Amino acid sequence: MNAWQQHLVIVPVVLPLAAAAVLLAIDERRRALKRSVAFVCLLALLGAAVALVRAADQGAPAVYRVGDWPAPFGIVLVADRLSAVMVLLAAVLGLAAFLFACTHWDRAGPRFHSLLQVLLMGVDGAFLTGDLFNLFVFFEVLLAASYGLALHGSGAARVQASLHYIVVNLTASLLFLIGAALIYGVTGTLNLADLGVRIPAVAAADRGLAEAGAGMLAVAFLVKAGSWPLCFWLPRSYGAACAPAAALFAILTKVGIYAVLRVLPLFFGAAGGEPASFAREWLTIGGLLTLTYGAIGVFGAQELSRLAGFSLIASCGTVLAAVGAGQAAVSGAALYYLIASTLGVSALFLLIELVERSRAPGADMLAITAEAFGSPEGEEREEVGVAIPGTWAVLGLSFVACALLLAGLPPLPGFVAKLALLDALLRIAPIALPTWVLLALLMFSGLATVIAASRTGVRIFWTPERPMSARVGVFEILPILILLGAGIALAIEAGGVMRYLDAAAQALHAPSGYIDGVLR
Amino acid sequence: MSELVVALAIGVLAGCGTWLLLRPRTFQVVMGLSLLSYAVNLFIFCMGGLRSHAAPFVPAGPPPDPALLADPLPQALVLTAIVISFAMTALLVIVLLAARGLSGTDHVDGREDER
Numbered sequence: 215m216n217a218w219q220q221h222l223v224i225v226p227v228v229l230p231l232a233a234a235a236v237l238l239a240i241d242e243r244r245r246a247l248k249r250s251v252a253f254v255c256l257l258a259l260l261g262a263a264v265a266l267v268r269a270a271d272q273g274a275p276a277v278y279r280v281g282d283w284p285a286p287f288g289i290v291l292v293a294d295r296l297s298a299v300m301v302l303l304a305a306v307l308g309l310a311a312f313l314f315a316c317t318h319w320d321r322a323g324p325r326f327h328s329l330l331q332v333l334l335m336g337v338d339g340a341f342l343t344g345d346l347f348n349l350f351v352f353f354e355v356l357l358a359a360s361y362g363l364a365l366h367g368s369g370a371a372r373v374q375a376s377l378h379y380i381v382v383n384l385t386a387s388l389l390f391l392i393g394a395a396l397i398y399g400v401t402g403t404l405n406l407a408d409l410g411v412r413i414p415a416v417a418a419a420d421r422g423l424a425e426a427g428a429g430m431l432a433v434a435f436l437v438k439a440g441s442w443p444l445c446f447w448l449p450r451s452y453g454a455a456c457a458p459a460a461a462l463f464a465i466l467t468k469v470g471i472y473a474v475l476r477v478l479p480l481f482f483g484a485a486g487g488e489p490a491s492f493a494r495e496w497l498t499i500g501g502l503l504t505l506t507y508g509a510i511g512v513f514g515a516q517e518l519s520r521l522a523g524f525s526l527i528a529s530c531g532t533v534l535a536a537v538g539a540g541q542a543a544v545s546g547a548a549l550y551y552l553i554a555s556t557l558g559v560s561a562l563f564l565l566i567e568l569v570e571r572s573r574a575p576g577a578d579m580l581a582i583t584a585e586a587f588g589s590p591e592g593e594e595r596e597e598v599g600v601a602i603p604g605t606w607a608v609l610g611l612s613f614v615a616c617a618l619l620l621a622g623l624p625p626l627p628g629f630v631a632k633l634a635l636l637d638a639l640l641r642i643a644p645i646a647l648p649t650w651v652l653l654a655l656l657m658f659s660g661l662a663t664v665i666a667a668s669r670t671g672v673r674i675f676w677t678p679e680r681p682m683s684a685r686v687g688v689f690e691i692l693p694i695l696i697l698l699g700a701g702i703a704l705a706i707e708a709g710g711v712m713r714y715l716d717a718a719a720q721a722l723h724a725p726s727g728y729i730d731g732v733l734r
Numbered sequence: 735m736s737e738l739v740v741a742l743a744i745g746v747l748a749g750c751g752t753w754l755l756l757r758p759r760t761f762q763v764v765m766g767l768s769l770l771s772y773a774v775n776l777f778i779f780c781m782g783g784l785r786s787h788a789a790p791f792v793p794a795g796p797p798p799d800p801a802l803l804a805d806p807l808p809q810a811l812v813l814t815a816i817v818i819s820f821a822m823t824a825l826l827v828i829v830l831l832a833a834r835g836l837s838g839t840d841h842v843d844g845r846e847d848e849r
Contacts, residue, residue, distance in 0.1 A: 347811055354818045361825060370836040374844040377760070377833050380826050381842075384767055385755065387822075391774045391815055398808070399781035 223278035223293045225262040226338035234331035252327040263302040270298035275731045286408040292344040295718035300341040308334045310693035311458040322367040333359035346404040363459035375454035382447045390434035396427030407732035410480040438470030442504040449523030457567035464560040494540045501535025509659035518566040529555035543638040546719035551631035558619035561697040610675040617667035627705040747773035760830040771819035782808035
């Protein structure tokens with residue numbers, strides 16, 4: 215590894231930070247300059263993320279000691295397979311959200327591009343850091359930026375939804391602090407790898423405190439991940455946010471899931487025993503309830519944005535329940551599902567805006583009422599087919615692709631993900647009751663998504679009296695196509711990606727490589 | 735004795751904070767969050783152990799016995815936590831003022847309870 219390559223690990227943190235600072239200094243009216251700076255930075259970030267993934271696939275995690283302080287004393291950044299692939303996912307979403315925002319959303323309020331860069335910095339930092347308190351700081355960075363993005367565009371609905379979002383997340387941050395302080399008080403370290411060594415060696419009298427701290431941390435992470443019953447804020451806040459912000463927020467829930475995935479095996483993996491099985495049990499139960507709640511929500515959603523929000527919750531529930539199984543093979547499949555569903559939900563959030571634009575407000579409510587009670591004036595509706603214009607055809611096809619991806623139908627990666635998940639779950643020797651429930655719920659949530667999506671799709675795209683004034687620019691469809699294209703690439707390259715993610719999951723479940731890499 | 739006093743103080747702050755956080759007015763929610771963050775900050779500070787007349791710095795000269803020094807890390811952590819919670823509270827106050835202006839009520843749901 216040469217001198218420049220070793221600094222690659224910190225690039226995803228430093229680059230967006232520098233870009234955000236430069237963007238702040240540029241006047242709001244010089245829009246073209248702002249956009250080009252942001253675009254160049256995002257492309258560079260994407261390149262760095264690809265390079266990180268390639269480097270991480272060599273095997274040993276790349277460890278970057280900030281300020282060159284030795285490991286348990288200074289802060290380290292660690293890029294292993296999981297971190298690198300999550301950074302890549304964040305970069306793809308960031309690029310798509312940026313392109314979409316360039317059409318008009320960045321004019322709806324000041325400093326959109328800076329906020330986007332800061333959000334990416336926080337997300338990348340949270341994925342890369344190897345220090346518990348540093349993780350808290352990056353959580354706060356990404357949350358602070360997300361508050362700004364949630365409020366972007368203003369309006370009563372956004373402000374009201376953001377108020378709840380901010381209060382819930384501030385409370386979760388306080389829980390995070392209590393958990394981190396408890397763990398520091400017992401073990402005397404905040405370095406994650408060092409914690410992995412010290413927590414199994416904690417004296418019996420202090421074990422309760424350490425476990426209580428870990429529980430507090432888990433609650434804080436699960437609030438971010440949108441686990442039931444901590445997710446009631448999610449559909450409303452994400453639905454109220456402007457489209458590019460909501461598309462980016464799809465990665466925020468994954469930060470919570472990532473934190474659970476990273477911290478849980480490190481704390482209790484090597485020791486095994488009671489706390490680990492307790493945590494897995496509750497993850498499974500929470501995941502199953504989340505999945506149920508999400509699936510029912512998808513069924514009942516009357517607005518497209520709520521449909522997207524609830525499918526996000528359902529996908530988080532799936533991943534959490536699968537992680538609760540505690541098997542590396544299942545976790546690998548769950549990671550594949552996580553990536554595929556994030557791309558799908560993100561594309562759906564962007565698509566919603568384009569679809570909603572040419573429809574009258576409240577059309578969804580009217581359509582539901584018409585379904586239930588019969589349309590008042592729909593009897594003399596003309597039964598003539600309408601030639602679907604090109605734009606609508608693209609939008610419709612994109613909608614179908616999103617629905618297929620989220621429901622898990624072939625040929626998109628959602629299918630590969632669910633198949634891999636089912637396969638891995640059925641390989642566990644005695645199949646326990648929660649596994650059967652998870653299998654059933656996976657099928658049910660797929661069915662719910664198909665029904666809800668086809669109901670909505672028919673209503674939107676095949677209703678003849680819809681005003682056909684679709685003013686959709688090519689740059690608005692491009693980001694959706696990028697996200698869906700990434701999804702298709704994921705399906706085509708499924709073999710290679712699954713191998714990579716399986717290796718990532720193996721490393722997660724046997725954290726000795728991570729610990730040795732950091733503390734060497 | 736001082737442990738008991740500090741523990742009681744943290745407990746009272748956290749209890750009041752939690753109660754206020756669950757109230758329906760935005761001002762009460764902000765006060766609740768502030769009290770909770772005071773409690774959490776005190777809690778972090780105490781995790782280094784309660785010591786008096788112990789400096790967190792290593793003085794010049796030969797290194798002293800580490801047992802005579804206070805743990806400097808919680809003091810650094812609490813500083814970060816204070817700054818972050820202070821900034822977030824400021825942001826929240828702005829948002830609730832905007833919500834008050836847009837909805838005409840200071841209820842957290844943006845509308846009064848129907849009675």
